[in-house]
Amino acid sequence: MSHVPARFDPEIHAPVRLRVCGALADVGAVEFAVLRQRLEVADSTLSKHLARLEAAGYVALRKEAADGHLRTWAGLTPAGRTAFAGHVAALRQIAGL
Amino acid sequence: MSHVPARFDPEIHAPVRLRVCGALADVGAVEFAVLRQRLEVADSTLSKHLARLEAAGYVALRKEAADGHLRTWAGLTPAGRTAFAGHVAALRQIAGL
DNA sequence: TCGTACGCTTTCCATCATGGAAACTGGAAC
């Protein structure tokens, strides 16, 4: 966690998206299905939130062929990492940490 | 910040309410007007969010006579402090802090 | 080549959240 200016980001703050970012923060990428199980949301819900993070430029989705089928991997983009770090910094300010 | 089990609380998570709790966390109480200026929201907005936190049992509102008029002071209840601490703990888990 | 399965996407829908403007209310001062 390097130094990033605190910047509250509503696009990240929504519970599901916050958890998505949190889950992606310390790894390169995670499979759609794995993420879905962790967050315990419906396919459609995760798909929509990922699409939104992708539209914001925070998440990169990549389809990779795996045993015959396409699996979707999601990972934070550099911008996504910065935004998430900034948002966490903002949360810290708010919480007084 | 003592040890409180992490517990994500949607009632606290909303940006305005999160900031209200953050602002009240380290003090006994804050005047309505002061809070409103800090958060930069309309009277109605703050009033509604405070009412909601009060309904949740997290905030206590107290009207105090001051130079002829009633001023409203808002402060966290013990339950509110616990809930806020729990929510912050949950955020920490999510952010991986 | 047709049928089926898989892995998401998109649509549909009902519910709730949000925030400001404007109207309203209760108590105090004149």
Added chain:
DNA sequence: GTTCCAGTTTCCATGATGGAAAGCGTACGA
């Protein structure tokens, strides 16, 4: 009574949310 003050409540328009169900492209299997 009237006015002022400090919030409160109503109104309203916009958008978020999430799951079910239907849709879609790709990959086999017969």
